[in-house]
Amino acid sequence: MHLSVLLPLPLGPLSYLAPEGEARAPAVGLRVAVPFRKGVRVGVVVGVEDAAGGDFALRHAIGYLDAEPFLDEAGLEFLERVAALYFAPAGQLLADLVPFLEPPLVHEVRLVDGVERPGLPRLALWRDASELDPALLDELREGGVLEERVREKKPTRKTLVPLRAPSERLTPKQRAALETLRALGEAESQTALAAAAGVGPGVVRALVEKGYIGWREVELKLAPQPPAGPALEPLPVPEPPPRISGGRRAERLQIAAGLAAEGETLVLFPERYALERAYGRWPPPALPFHGGQSPELRRALWREGSPVVLGSYQALLMPRRWRRIVVIEEGSDSYKLASGSRAHAVRLAELRAELLGASLHYVSLSPAVEVVERPGLLLRPPRTRVLPIDLRRERGWPLTGRAVELLAQVPEKGRQALVLVARRGYSGRLFCKSCDWQPVCPNCDLPLRFHKPGRQGRLVCHQCGHSEPAPEVCPVCGGEVFGYSGPGVEWLAEKISSALPGLPVFQYSAERKDDLAPLQRGEPGVVVGTTALLRTPAPPELALVLLPYAEGFLPASDFRAPERYHRLLWQLADLHPTRSPLIALQTFEPDHPAVEALAEGDVTGVPETELALRRMLGYPPAVRMVVLEFSHRQEVTARAAAMEAAEFLRKRLGDYLQAAPFPPLFGPVPAPVPRLRGRYVFHLLLRSPEPDRLRDWLSDLPPPKGARLRLDPDPVGFVGLLAD
DNA sequence: AGCACGCCGACT
DNA sequence: GTCGGCGTGCTC
Secondary structure, three states, X not given: OEEEEEOOOOOOOEEEEOOOOOOOXXXXXXXXXXXXXXXXXXXXXXEEEOOOOOOOOOOEOOEEOXXXXXXXXXXXXXXXXXXXXXXXXXXXXXXXXXXXXXXXXXXXXXXXXXXXXXXXXXXXXXXXXXXXXXXXXXXXXXXXXXXXXEEEOOOEEEEEEEOOOOOOOOOHHHHHHHHHHHHHOOEOOHHHHHHHHOOOHHHHHHHHHOOOEEEEEEEOOOOOOOOOOOOOOOOOOOOOOOEEEEOOHHHHHHHHHHHHOOOOEEEEOOOHHHHHHHHOOOOOOOEEEOOOOOHHXXXXXXXXXXXXXXXXXXXXXXXXXXXXXXXXXXXXXXXXXXXXXXXXXXXXXXXXXXXXXXXXXXXXXXXXXXXXXXXXXXXXXXOOEEEEEEXXXXXXXXXXXXXXXXXXXXXXXXXXXXXXXXXXXXXXEEEEOOOOOOOEOOOOOOEOEEEOOOOOOEEEOOOOOOEEEOOOOOOOOOOOOEEEEEEOHHHHHHHHHHHXXXXXXXXXXXXXXXXXXXXXXXXXXXXXXXXXXXXXXXXXXXXXXXXXXXHHHOOOOOOOHHHHHHHXXXXXXXXXXXXXXXXXXXXXXXXXXXXXXXXHOOOOHHHHHHHHHHHHHOOOOOOEEEEEEEEEOOHHHHHHHHHHHHHHHHHHHOOHHHHOOOOOEEEEEEEEEEEEOOEEEEEEEEEEOXXXXXXXXXXXXXXXXXXXXXXXXXXXXXXXXXXO
C-alpha cells in the first residue's frame, strides 16, 4: 500500500509505505506522521494506491494521529483546486490554511521482539526517539528491525497543588497558605497563592522547599471564551440576495446572524479584531476560530460540532459541509495573505462555496468592486457629516486654522476627537535645509522615516526595520537645520498639544499604544493614531474625526486606491454605533468622488464607477492578473532574469499579443519599491480575461537563472498602473 | 520552507 | 592553508 502524503511545505504530495503494524486501513484525510529528512513531520493522506511499482526506496509512514479524517473529501478537493488556481504546490496551501496542522508528538521506538543490537541493550523497551541519533534510526528502519509508535502530545499546563497535609512543624502563616491552597485545589503561581492567602512570597517558597506543595502537569482544558455581552437579535432576510450593503455595523451583524440561523454556516471575517467583537455579541451557539487562538485550541475546535463558525481564513478547510458562507467586509485588504501562496481569502471562500453548493453572501458597508454588480439589498447607510478642508486655500500645515477651531470645540463641549494619520513616527522625510540631503535606507530604495519618541530622534526603515540614530548635523554639509515633510502621528500630536494646551492628547499606533481608558470612560480628549485606531472601540463621546492629510491614504501607484479610500471614509462614518461625528478632511482634492459619495450617502456609486473603469482598462475583475517578481542582490541579475522571462513569454504568447483585448504582457519594470531588503525587484505583469491562458503560459515558463521568482497570483496592493 | 552541498573571496 | 558567504537542488 502506498500513501500519498501532503506535508505543510511548498511541495506536492510525497509517497510513503503504509505504517507497519497498523491495524487500521489507510484512509484519505487522516493526519499521518512520517519520517522526513532527519526528523518526523506530520502531513495529510491525500491518496491511497495499491503498491504501484516505483524506483524509489520508499520509507514507511510511522502512524496516524486521527481516528476521524482531519480533512474531508470536499476539503481535499478544495485544496487541490486552490493550488491550481494560485499556481502553488498543494502543500503550500495546506501550510497557509492550516498552520496548526502539526501537533507536538510523542514518538517512541524499540527494537522488534527478539532482535538484539550490540551497544543498544535498552532499546528492547519503548524509548523516546529524540534520545537517539536520526541516522541510527534510519539504519534500523531500513533493516526492518525498528518498531515505532506516535501520538499527539496532550496539551498540559503546570499548576501548583498541595502534596502533603499540614503538620505541627509549619509556622502559622505557612499553615494558612497551605490551607488556602487545599481549599482552592490549585494555584496558577506562587505569587498568586501568596496573594490569595495574604502572605509574603517567602512563605509560599518555604512550603515548596519543604515539599508541602509542588508543581504538577495537568491536562489543559481548551475552550474559547464565552460571548461577553447581551446577544444581538438575528434579523432574518427573506430570500437573501448575495450582496447586502449599507446599514450600521450592528445591523449588518444582525443580518449576518439571521443568515447563519439557516444551518451550518461559516461567517468569514477579515481579521481577528472584527471577529472577536462580533463573537462577543453573537447569539449562541457559535464558535470563534482564528489565528489568535493557540494551536492547541484550534486543533481541539477543528471538529467541534457547532453549526455556526465565526472564522478567519483558517476556518476554510474545517471538515464541514457548510450550507452557507457569509463573507464580512469582502473588500478588506486583510483578506489577502501576505506570504506563502499570497492567496485571497475571499476568492477561496467563493471556491469553497461553489464546490460545496453552499450559498454565498457578502455583507459589508461599501461593497467591493468585485461584487457590486451582484443582486443586492441596500440598507440605509450611516448618516454622514463631511467637511472637506481645501489645503490649497486654507492656511496652516499640518494643521489648518479650521482644524484647530474644530479641535478647540472638543474640550469645550466635553467631547472627543480622533485624528487619523497615514504615517507612524514623526515624519516621512527628514532633509537638510541647506543642502537637501536626505537619509535613505541602506537596504531599500526608500527614505528613512523620522521618529522622535523622546528628545533624541531615530531614523527607521518601515520596510526592513533598519534603524539608526538621527544625525545631529547633516553628514554632507554639516548643516544644523533639518526640515520635515510627510507628517506622522508624533508630529500631529505635538502640533495639537501646542495649539491647544491643556487638551489631553493620546497617541495610538503600532509602536505606541497609549492607554485610551480615560477616553473610553467618556473624558474629553483627542487621540492621534494610524489605522490601528480603527481596531479599538470608538470613544463614547466621539464628535470629530479629523484626517489632517487625507491623500496620505490614497497611494497613487495602485489601481485599487480609490476603492480603498472610499471604504476607509465610510468606515469612519460607521465608527460609533449611534453618533455621526463630523468627518473633517484636510485635502488637496476636496471633490474626490469618494469624498462626494460620503457626503451624499452613496455606498455603491464609487465601486460601480471603478468597475466600469477596470473593464475599460483591463484590470481585475475584468481580467485575471498575475505579477511575476524577479529579485536578486545584484540589479543586473534580477533584470536579466526578468528580461529573459519576458522574451520567452513574448514568443510563447505569439499572435495573442496582438489579438488579446488588453496587452497581456507588461514589463519588466522596476517594482514600485525597486530595492527591498537588499534585493532589487523587477515586475512582469501577465493578464488575460481567460484564466486558463495564464495557467498555460506559466506552466511552460522555464525557471529563472540566478534570480528568485515569486508569483503574486492575485495582486491587491502596490500594482503600478499599466502604461500602454 | 529548511537543509546540505559546493563554489569563490577574506583572513589567521 | 581554512572559514564562511550565498546560490542550487532536493525533500518520499
